[in-house]
């Protein structure tokens with residue numbers, strides 16, 4: 120069964136058609152890189168896939184069922200970080216995660232509470248242990264991104280939707296994020312992430328999908344793209360982004 124299936128997604132914002140019939144599938148254990156020029160509609164698509172935004176046309180199925188069925192409880196089966204994560208700025212990372220995990224346990228009727236990873240373990244996983252008592256308001260962009268990932272991971276979601284998770288990360292943190300995503304996928308989670316760093320998408324993703332003119336202009340497997348060499352692969356992606 121596919122984790123996520125979207126058919127014919129159409130979205131109109133401010134009278135402008137942003138998405139014009141977009142299809143997508145994402146399987147268990149798959150890492151899909153989402154590419155597109157600024158304003159191509161990547162964040163809009165991710166919001167629609169979470170159910171936070173309703174499209175004017177098309178259907179989204181999550182774990183075989185329409186997204187609207189079982190909403191909002193199914194949010195407890197997703198790990199979502201879109202458009203710059205929002206935190207309680209005066210609280211520290213530990214306190215922020217405690218609140219997030221408490222809400223998640225409630226969202227799923229407490230059933231999965233026993234499976235929720237502890238806060239200390241999460242902080243360790245994303246390398247924030249040493250900074251866990253600093254108010255999040257003093258965090259750098261990269262630290263905020265790490266905390267956002269920790270927030271997504273606590274409840275072992277079936278699906279991760281991550282909007283530009285590489286933004287603000289230094290090269291060491293980028294490598295750590297790549298390892299984290301690969302290991303989450305190896306455990307069976309499906310991951311959809313957007314990024315502008317083509318080389319990194321090609322290193323991390325199994326498949327890539329490019330959005331241009333409101334549609335999928337390219338969907339390809341990364342090993343196949345890389346058959347032609349790194350440079351040609353990146354040029355192919357840029358060309359697809361130009362529509």
Ligand SMILES: Nc1ncnc2c1ncn2[C@@H]1O[C@H](COP(=O)(O)OP(=O)(O)O)[C@@H](O)[C@H]1O
Nearest residue numbers: 132133137155156157158159160161162163164
């Ligand atoms: N809430 C909104 N209201 C009106 N227009 C929006 C809204 N959100 C996004 N848009 C427009 O939709 C288009 C796609 O935006 P977005 O999904 O953020 O693109 P991307 O994430 O690929 O940069 C842009 O032209 C943007 O200005």
Ligand SMILES: [Mg+2]
Nearest residue numbers: 161162163282
């Ligand atoms: Mg965006």
